[in-house]
Amino acid sequence: SQTIHQWPATLVQPVGSPLSLECTVEGTSNPNLYWYRQAAGRGLQLLFYSIGIDQISSEVPQNLSASRPQDRQFILSSKKLLLSDSGFYLCAWSVLWQGATALHSPLHFGNGTRLTVT
């Protein structure tokens, strides 16, 4: 079966410090990978998605970047954190988008990282 791991679970970082959040998926190959941010415990904002190694798209301009050095590894980074980067960060995977067969594929989420920038 497939599993997704995110770490760390919680993180407190000062403003201006760097960030690295990691996500790995097991039990599947060539997944689509996603980073979401959830602010104030409610709405989900898609930050990045990736359909393959080094194939990453950004949904919104921001202080963050993403990388996918391996097929099942997705990393969210920042060189200098801002207060507004605080939030709950969620990684997710889905079956690789290949037309109709993937239309009904749900996203599978990790347990998230609670980031507090002080």
Next chain:
Amino acid sequence: AQSVAQPEDQVNVAEGNPLTVKCTYSVSGNPYLFWYVQYPNRGLQFLLKYITGDNLVKGSYGFEAEFNKSQTSFHLKKPSALVSDSALYFCAVRAESTDSWGKLQFGAGTQVVVTP
């Protein structure tokens, strides 16, 4: 463009009573609809999905959802709510005519509070 609306920020229900969480959608082409649940400080858990076929879809933990094409709705239901059903619920839609990578559009979420 695709969109999802969850008109209620919060739904309050007594334990044992039926629970309904509303969702309406707007897409071009056929919709693919999903419900997720999120417990505090956890990721989203997939509950059920509608692809095609029967309008009543059964999912995990006794939940079901009814697809209504004419009303463009996909309401989540449970006949008898439990206190443990208290959580944040998200509806999501993916359009058949979406772009090449199948973006899933989420609603804003509905907080369900089940009281003993």
